[in-house]
Amino acid sequence: ETYGEPATAQIRIDIDGVTHERGVVIIPGGAGELLPSTCAVNGIRVPQNVERTGLSDSNVGTSSTSPSHLTERRCWNTVGRSLYIVDAATGVLLKKWDAATYSAPLTGGVSVFNGEQGQTGTRAFVTDADGVIWRLDFSSRNISEWSTSAFFDMFYDADPRGGQPSYAPPTITTNPDGETVVIQATGDIDQLDDPAAFNRVYSVTETASVDAAGAFIASSLGARVNWEIRLEAGEQVTGPVELFGGKIYFGS
Numbered sequence: 458e459t460y461g462e463p464a465t466a467q468i469r470i471d472i473d474g475v476t477h478e479r480g481v482v483i484i485p486g487g488a489g490e491l492l493p494s495t496c497a498v499n500g501i502r503v504p505q506n507v508e509r510t511g512l513s514d515s516n517v518g519t520s521s522t523s524p525s526h527l528t529e530r531r532c533w534n535t536v537g538r539s540l541y542i543v544d545a546a547t548g549v550l551l552k553k554w555d556a557a558t559y560s561a562p563l564t565g566g567v568s569v570f571n572g573e574q575g576q577t578g579t580r581a582f583v584t585d586a587d588g589v590i591w592r593l594d595f596s597s598r599n600i601s602e603w604s605t606s607a608f609f610d611m612f613y614d615a616d617p618r619g620g621q622p623s624y625a626p627p628t629i630t631t632n633p634d635g636e637t638v639v640i641q642a643t644g645d646i647d648q649l650d651d652p653a654a655f656n657r658v659y660s661v662t663e664t665a666s667v668d669a670a671g672a673f674i675a676s677s678l679g680a681r682v683n684w685e686i687r688l689e690a691g692e693q694v695t696g697p698v699e700l701f702g703g704k705i706y707f708g709s
Contacts, residue, residue: 461485462566478700537562566626
C-alpha cells in the first residue's frame with residue numbers, strides 16, 4: 458500500500474548566485490510500524506505561541522488560552538518518518554528531513570500554498586499518523602535555510618495513544634485579512650470499525666511575518682485555532698475536506 462500523497466510546486470532557489478524557478482516534488486515518507494509503548498515527545502508538537510480564540514460551543518472547546526503540548530506520544534519505528542524535496546527535472550534530492558525531526562510517519566498528503574495565481578510556492582503542510590500538522594518553509598531562496606516544524610497537534614489534549622491520522626492533503630485557503638488558513642480532518646480509513654477512535658476537524662490560521670526578502674521570520678511563526686469539531690466515538694472522516702462558498706464539506 459502507498460501512503461503520503463506527493464505534491465508538486467514551483468519555487469525559487471539560488472544556484473551559483475543566480476535565482477532560478479524550479480519545479481520540485483515533495484514526497485512524504487508514508488506508513489510506518491507502531492510500537493507497543495509510548496515515547497517522550499520529540500520536540501514541541503504544539504508551538505508555544507498557538508492561540509485558541511472564538512471557541513464557545515460545548516463540542517468545540519471553551520479555553521481561550523494557549524494549549525499545552527503532550528509530554529508523551531505513540532512510539533513508531535523510523536520507517537515513514539521522513540520527507541524529501543526533489544528537483545522535478547533532474548531527480549536531484551534538494552532537501553531531506555528524517556526521524557530526528559518527525560515523531561510519527563508522514564501518512565498524509567501534501568498541500569502547497571502558492572498565494573495568488575501564478576505565484577511560486579513558499580510553504581506546504583502535511584499531516585502525520587498522530588494527527589500533527591507539519592509546516593514546510595521553503596520561502597528562502599537558500600536551500601540550507603529551508604525548515605520544517607510542528608504547526609499544530611490536533612490531539613494536543615488527548616491520551617498519548619489517542620492520535621489519529623489524516624491521509625488526505627489539508628485544505629488551504631485565506632481569510633479576509635489575507636492570512637493563510639489550514640483546514641484538516643482525521644480518520645483512519647484502514648480501521649473504519651474502530652469504536653475507540655475519536656476524530657477531529659480543525660480550522661487553524663497561520664500567523665507569521667516576513668523579512669525584506671520575503672522569507673518567513675522563524676521567531677514569528679505561530680497558529681491560531683479558529684474552530685474545532687470533535688466527532689462521536691468511532692466516527693471517521695473518510696476523505697478530504699472540501700471548501701465551497703465559505704462552507705466546508707466532509708464525509709464520515
